[in-house]
Amino acid sequence: MTVSRLSQLSPWIDMLVGVLDRQSMTLPARIYRRAEAALILIGLLAMIAFTTQSLTPGEHLLASAVLIAVMVLFLIDALVRVALSRPITLRQKHRAAEAGDTPWAGTAWGALDVLTVLPMALVAPFSWTQTGAPLLASLWLLRFARYSGGGRMLATVILREREPILGVLLLFGIVLTGGAVLGFLAERHAQPEVFTSVGAALWWAITTLTTTGYGDMVPVTLFGRMIGGAVMIGGLGTISLLAGILATGFSAELKRTEFLRSWDMISKVSFFENAGAATIADVAALLRPRDFPARSVVTRRGQPGDCMYFIVDGEVEILIEPKSVRLGSGAFFGEIAILTGAPRNATIVTTKATQLLTLDIADFRALAASRPELTDLIRREAELRLGKGPQ
Amino acid sequence: MTVSRLSQLSPWIDMLVGVLDRQSMTLPARIYRRAEAALILIGLLAMIAFTTQSLTPGEHLLASAVLIAVMVLFLIDALVRVALSRPITLRQKHRAAEAGDTPWAGTAWGALDVLTVLPMALVAPFSWTQTGAPLLASLWLLRFARYSGGGRMLATVILREREPILGVLLLFGIVLTGGAVLGFLAERHAQPEVFTSVGAALWWAITTLTTTGYGDMVPVTLFGRMIGGAVMIGGLGTISLLAGILATGFSAELKRTEFLRSWDMISKVSFFENAGAATIADVAALLRPRDFPARSVVTRRGQPGDCMYFIVDGEVEILIEPKSVRLGSGAFFGEIAILTGAPRNATIVTTKATQLLTLDIADFRALAASRPELTDLIRREAELRLGKGPQ
Amino acid sequence: MTVSRLSQLSPWIDMLVGVLDRQSMTLPARIYRRAEAALILIGLLAMIAFTTQSLTPGEHLLASAVLIAVMVLFLIDALVRVALSRPITLRQKHRAAEAGDTPWAGTAWGALDVLTVLPMALVAPFSWTQTGAPLLASLWLLRFARYSGGGRMLATVILREREPILGVLLLFGIVLTGGAVLGFLAERHAQPEVFTSVGAALWWAITTLTTTGYGDMVPVTLFGRMIGGAVMIGGLGTISLLAGILATGFSAELKRTEFLRSWDMISKVSFFENAGAATIADVAALLRPRDFPARSVVTRRGQPGDCMYFIVDGEVEILIEPKSVRLGSGAFFGEIAILTGAPRNATIVTTKATQLLTLDIADFRALAASRPELTDLIRREAELRLGKGPQ
Amino acid sequence: MTVSRLSQLSPWIDMLVGVLDRQSMTLPARIYRRAEAALILIGLLAMIAFTTQSLTPGEHLLASAVLIAVMVLFLIDALVRVALSRPITLRQKHRAAEAGDTPWAGTAWGALDVLTVLPMALVAPFSWTQTGAPLLASLWLLRFARYSGGGRMLATVILREREPILGVLLLFGIVLTGGAVLGFLAERHAQPEVFTSVGAALWWAITTLTTTGYGDMVPVTLFGRMIGGAVMIGGLGTISLLAGILATGFSAELKRTEFLRSWDMISKVSFFENAGAATIADVAALLRPRDFPARSVVTRRGQPGDCMYFIVDGEVEILIEPKSVRLGSGAFFGEIAILTGAPRNATIVTTKATQLLTLDIADFRALAASRPELTDLIRREAELRLGKGPQ
Known part of the structure; x- marks a missing residue:
């Protein structure tokens, strides 16, 4: 928001803001993001190479150079982002809050940007090899976090299923501690140099409970092996429970997120504007949002038609002869293939970045059963179009 | 129940009972529970430290002192709990049972309290190091069990899915025994000093079936490796099946528990008092109960609104200018953000320990489709409030 | 069926048939089954003990004696079962088939009985130790198979999800073979004595793919380790997919089996006799069948009431003063606790082996919403009973 | 399509096309596919044998001969397939595309056929042992891919759940890199010859995260073991999440695929021709398609009846006396057993390759509740048939 106000100052800043905007679907912004991703991977590889002992001094130097170069680039990126967001005074912030704005939206991500590069930048000047500065490149991987809705969803699921997850972890702790103490009692006389303490036995118990089984500590007595077998089976049960809880929560959260996203987008599609709340709730549960960059192919002539599309925002071009047809926001297409x-019967491409809602053929048929009035509208439009020429 | 009768005797006992009550949300009770949790963890660490051989005699003594101190504190806690529940004579117990009361509810937990500390207290006076008394500190972890609904739910699921779980365990047993006998036959000539008996082969089979794979016993013959591969794949199948059964059961039990808890709470919300059974059944499946301690923030001004709230019990304060508004049991709030x-538009805090029911925005919209009369009521109230000022 | 005809010949045979009937819930039949289970476990332990090299000759002899004793008992059991089913001539069998009867039902289980004991009986006379006869005791574990519906259900799920399971196994095979060949190529020069052939590499690949990881074969080259990492992640994906397929299939099959069992039982409950197909379909999805042996406690006075019961077959006694009340097939009880x-308010025990259908409190409330006429009937009966005295 | 045009040229080509058609259910085509599967497995075994060092020269030669023979057969197969599809000129292709045809359908599979055999054929002439040509036989396993819908379904699920899967992989990457760097820091002084670099620590981290645990690199310091334990638990969480996502997606995709397949088949069953869209949508969700080859038994007299059948395409013969009855496409059977x-009451066999839709008894009853008009029709037909004689 503040960024967009700033952007009135100069077209250069305008462009910079556009490029740095992580939600933007424009070409420069996408290239910038790709470049950042490439830099992260290159930096990680250089970090891994740096610690390899078989490197020649020259290769060692190269790895250091790469690391420092990437660090500097990320520093510049962070400085520019901070600079672009600096002009918000506390007073502006207050006013924005009054207006219901959320001016610092994205600040968490901004902090992340700074945090991933600052430690290395602070430590590097003192000593490059002694401080382990190159290893701090591993923080850069966190920069990917922002591109993934998965991480946020994971956090939501863990928060919502907090109680059963804590229950499983408690169970885990009880089996772990109990197994370690019993394993220690069983093995301390047979292998005093291996099962030296409860602490050592805890290490054995955790490698056993997670079924990792390094084999550095293995029970040899009958009682120790029975404890080991019980801990293994307890491990399987715990994994199963955890999988069950996370799977259940994840599935519900996925459905919920898509429902909300679809609901918001449906309100922008003119086709649904006269539909009641009940209809929209039904439809929102079926539609799946998809983003297409500009000039990308949505459907290709001759392919089987397994879904139809509603345009939320953007424009598509239907490549038919003699003259292509363009459809804008609110229109739908692709219904002929699923009806017939x-x-x-035509290749369809986007002319600019376009948001679509897709309705699967299976869901279309289910909808035809429960909301015939909606699919009848689509059917009538399809008949009109078929009368006029291929769609 | 009996505890509450006792509590009329004296304000001191009153306070003690309140502090020891594990369902209580008052500050002293919560501090007491936190302190107990800290003691358990400190005790466990002291136990682990005690067995470490590299300790100096001084550190050894410190670990012992910590263990004994925690033990004494838990003993006192157990004695106080027993003392507070002692006055129930058998006759009182009988009368309570007649009245439909369950006076010994919580006795199972009380027994757990005693059981976790008694063994160590009994053994310690005789010999501290010879009897392994410190290791009994591992029992303290069981004291956490009471705070977790997860354990109880786990027990219910295992009980309910008893038959398929037994089926999987039988399958497990058949693969285990079969694998051990075949592995023994395959390897006893090639590695007579490793695969010494069917018992030893059973240990190999269980480390293989659970995919733990210590590597202390590894087949080397072609036939032995084929058996090993089959046992591993059998293990994956068994884990998958177990995960499937537990996940299915857990998911159903979770839904059932929340439905019942919501149902009980809905009956306390005045908004729903005229709703029929069908409506309440619908709504109970959507609402999620949440507990807030006193003076905690429920929503913060400027945050996105993803759910609305019904107050079951307690009170919240809406921090708006010029004058804050308080809402008590039965009221609802937060509906404006999900409607608009x-x-x-306001920060809302609890003034005391408060039970809320939350209705997610996705579920609100689904409800608007199936029960428009309910959401219309909410909408009308929101319009009234918006007319009066920010909510 | 034929067995029941035979049983008219003599009361002795009658009793034997009753004892051997594996579906029977009478006390002698249950004791016989418990004894059989104990014999299987004793036999397995004797088998494991037999191969242990540290046994004294006396212990060795004891283990042999136990094995032979159990074998003889199982042989007698098999002979009696065969004898009891012998009189069916081919003609009788034909006639039974015409009448829609399935006279050889149970023959598969009968064959299993014979197969688990015959091999040992045939081999033992020639040589006890040379032929490995004692190891054949592991077959006895299969005798448990009949008590578990889990195994049958597993078979159904595997059959029904045949195609996706084959798809996963194919994927498994491709990753396995590809991993083995690439791992062989990567490691054959670095560790020629370990990765000796593609066959050996296959063993490495399967221990890696199933994440067993014995550690007897470990890649040391960079390329080998990258292959190893890819195979491990492929293994996790495969396990996840398999778990997903089995979980989905199992959950559906579980629901289907319970629905059918409930449906069959509902038809015997007089309360539902006037209900239409739609109602029964609704109710059958909610009821869960449970079997109680004679003189077992169904509910205990003072416990929380979380479900109500319909009697399919058998009789329960409500222990109230001054005089206990008995309810027979078709009646229901336990509704007062879930209504109030x-x-x-009373302990209820079975007087004979009894089949009940339980309706969970959560499902009762959902039913009250969708089928108020049913729950109203239950409510009215409860009011009558409360008028008459405690239920 | 083009293949079918070609087939007018000569009956020989006709036959060849029929045999090579991978969707065909005729006997020669099925024998050809079985033979191909056998050849693949024989080839793989020969490849594994070839690299085994303990082979005699003669056995070595035999393995080579088998590999070359299978390679030549697959080459011929590929050439014939290419030859049969050659006559399509570019112009024909263009015209077919205009007509909405997909003439190159199957080309992807055709390319696969060529790709699995071409590399070996190209490399083998130069040097058989030096180039590792025999190892290329592992590519043949890919030929199975076409028979499995599982692979395609897997691809769809991965594509659809792309975002959460990427989220999990990112999480995986973060735990992996973080674990490796921290593990390296913890262990590099204690075991400098084992944890030599971050690269080596990455290998340790991945064997730990996937719970493979070879044991070639094991942390020995307290901090290293805490990192190890955290990585293991992170691994369990990641596996659980992945399992949850894949299970959810797979279950939805499975349902969707079956719904579409049933829908297409229902339209060919005369019984449903007057049913509305709502009814067909309901029924399509319940019916399961099954393919039977010619002369196979569908139901056997005396077996329990757990489903009824609709004939989509093909013919069945009901083996009753005095005269068998034949039913063709559009008819249904097996309803008497589920009604009574x-x-x-009769064995039913297919007379030719037959596609059936099965309706499970549980689903029939649910259908009876929601669509009584459909099941009434079936009931009436059953009464007619029972009047005429056994079905």
């Missing part, structure tokens, strides 16, 4: 079962 | 899509 | 929320 | 609960 024939393959796509 | 705007961020929260 | 109070704890059980 | 009696076992099947």
Whole structure:
């Protein structure tokens, strides 16, 4: 928000803001993100190479150079981002809050940007090899976190299923401690140099409970092996429970997120504007949002038609002869193939970054059963289009 | 129950009972529980340290002192709990049972308290190091069990899915025994000093079936390796099946528990008092109970609004100018943000320990489709409030 | 069926048939089954002991004696079962088939009985130790198979999800073979004595893919370790997929089996006799069948009431003063606790082996919403009973 | 399509096309596919044998001969397939595309056929042992891919759940890199010859994260073991999440695929031709398609009846006396057993390759509740048939 206000100052800043905007689908912004991803991977490889002892001094130097170069680039990126967001005074911030704005949205991500590069930048000047500065490159991987809705969803699921997850962890702790103490009692006389203490036995118990089984500590007595077998089976049960809880929570959260995203997008599609709340709730559960960059192919002539599309925002071009047709926000297409079962009769490409909602053929049929009035509308439009020419 | 009768005797006992009550949300009770948790963890660490051989005699003594101190504190706690529940004579117990009361509810937990500390207290006076008394500190971990609904839920699921779980365990047993006998036959001539008996082969089979794979016993013959591969794949199948059964059961039990808890709480919310059974059944499946301690923030001004709240018990304060508003049991709030899509227009805090039911925005919309009369009521109230000022 | 005809010949045979009937819930039959289970476990322990090299000759002899004794008992059991089913001539069998009967039902289990004991009986006379006869005791574990519906259900799920399971196994095979060949190529020069052939590499690949990881074969080259990492992650994916397929299939099969069992039982409950197909389908999805042996406690006075019961077959006694009440097939009980929320007001025991259908409190409330006429009937009966005295 | 045009040229080509058609259910085509599968497995075994060092020169030669023979057969197969599809000129292709045809359908599979055999054929002439040509036989396993819908379904699920899967992989990457760097820091002084570099620590981290645990690198310091334990638990969480995502996606995709397949088949069954869209959508969710080759037994007299059948395409023969009855496409059978609960009263076999839709008894009853008009039709037909004689 503040960034967009700033952007009125100069077209250069305008462009910079556009490039740095991580939600933007424009070409420069996407290239910038790709470049950042490449830099992260290159930096990680250089870090791994740096610690390899078989490197020649020259290769060692090269790895250091790469690391420092990437660090400097990330520092510049962080400085520019901070600079672009600096002009917000406390007073502005207050006013924005009054207006219901969330001016510091993205600050968490901004802090992440700074945090991933600052430690290395602070430590590097003192000593490059003694301080282990190159290893701090591993922090850069966290920069990917922002591109993934998965991480946020994971956090939500863990928060929501907090109680059963804590229950499983408690169970885990009880089996772990109990197994370690019993294993220690069973093995301390047979292998006093291996099962030296409860602490050592805890290490054995955790490698056993997670079924990792390094083999550095292995029970040899009958009682120790029975404890070991019980801990293994307890491990399987715990993994199973955890998988069950996370799977259940994840599935529900996935459905919920898609429902909300679809609901918001449906309100922008003119086709649904007269539909009641009940209809929209039904439809929102079926539609799946998809983003297409500009000039990308949505459907290809001759392919089987397994879904139809509603345009939320953007524009598509239907490549038919003699003259291509363009459809804008609110329109739908691709319905002919799912009504007739024939393959796509035209290739369709986006002319700019476009948000679509897709309705799967299976869901279309289920919808035809429960909301015939909606699919009848689509059917009538399809008949009109077929009368006019291929869609 | 009996505890509450006793509590009329004296304000001191009153306070003690309140502090020791494990369902209580008052500050002293919560501090007491936190302190107990800290003691358990300190005790466990002292136990682990005690067995470490590299300790100096001084450190050894310190670990012992910590263990004994924690033990004494838990003993006192157990004695106080027993003392507070002692006045129930058999006759009182009988009368309580007649009245439909369950006076000994919590006795199972009380017994657990005693059981976790008694063995060590009994053994310690005789010999501290010879009897392994310090290792009994591992029992203290069981004291956490009471705080977790997860354990109880786990027991319910295992009980309910008893039959398929037994089926999987039988399968497990058949693969285990079969694998051990075949592995013994395959390897006894090639490695007579490793695969010495069917018992030893059973240990190999269980480390293989659970995919732990210590590597202390590894087949070397072609036939032995084929058996090993089959046992591993059998292990994956068994884990998968177990995960499937537990996940299915857990998911159903979770839904059932929340439904019952919501149902009980809905009956206390005045908003739903005229709703029929069908409506309540629908709503109970959607609402999620949440507990807030006193003076905690429920929503913060400017945050996105993703759910609305019904107050079951307690009170919240809406921090708006010029004058804050308080809402008590039965009221609802937070509906404006989900109706308008705007961020929260006020920070809301609890004034005392408060039980809320939350209705997610996705579920609100689904409810609007199936029970429009309910959401219309909420909408009308929101309009009233918006007319009066920010909520 | 034929067995029941035979049983008219003599009361002795009658009793034997009753004892041997594996579906029977009578006391002698249950004791016989318990004894058989104990014999299987004793036999397995004797088998494991037999191969242990540290045994004294006396212990060795004891283990042999136990094995032979159990074998003889199982042989007698098999002979009696065969004898009891012998009189069916081919003609009788044909006639039974015409009548829609399935006279050889149970023959598969009968064959299993014979197969688990015959090999040892045939081999033992020639040589006890040379032929490995004692190891054949591991077959006895298969005798448990009949008591578990889990195994049958597993078979159904595997059959039904045949195609996706084959797909996963194919994927497994491709990753396995590809991993083995690439691992062989990567490691054959670095560790020629370990990765000797593709066959050896296959053993490495399967221990890696199943994440068993014995550690007897470990890649040391960079390329070998990258292959290893890829195979491990492929293994996790494969396990996840398999778990997903089995979990989905198992959950569906579990629901289907319970639905059918409930449906069959509902038809015997008089309360539902006037209900239409739609109602029965609804109810059958909610009820869960449970078997109680004679003189077992169904509910205990003072316990919380979380479900109500319908009697399919058998009889229960409600222990109230002054005089206990008995309810027979078709009646229901336990509805008062779920209607009022109070704890059980009476202890209820079975007087003979009894089949009940339980309706969970959560499902009762959901049913009250969708089928109020049913729950109203239950409510009215409860009011009658409360008028008459505690239930 | 083009293949079918070609087939007018000559009956020989006709036959060849039929045999090579991988969707065909005729006997020669099925024998050809079985033979191909056998050849793949024989080839793989020969490849594994070839690299075994303990082979005699003669056995070595035999393995080579088998490999070359299978390679030549697959080459011929590929050439014939290419030859049969050659006559399509570019112009024909263009015209077919205009007509909405997909003439190159199957080309992807065709390319696969060529790709699995071409590399070996190209490399083998130069040097058989030096180039590792025999190892290329592992590519043949990919030929199975086409028979499995599982692979395609897997691809769909991975594509659809792309975002959460990427989120999990990112999490995986973060735990892996972080674990490796911390593990390296913890262990490099204690075991400098084992934890030599971050690269080596990465190998340790991946064997730990996937719970493989070879044991070639094991932390020995307290801090290293704490890192190890955290990585293991992180591994369990990651596996659980992945399992949850894949299970959810797979279950939805499985349902969707079956729904679409049933929908297409229902339209060919005359019984449903007057049913509305809502009914068909309901029924399609319940029916399961099954393919039977010619002369296979569908139901056997005396077996319990757990489903009924609709004939989509093909013919079945009901073996009753005095005269068998034949039913063709559009008919249904097996309804008597599920209506009466009696076992099947006749054995039913297919006379040619037949596609059936099965309706499970549980689903039939649920359908009876929601669509009584459909099941009434079936009931009436059953009464007619029972009047005429056994079905």
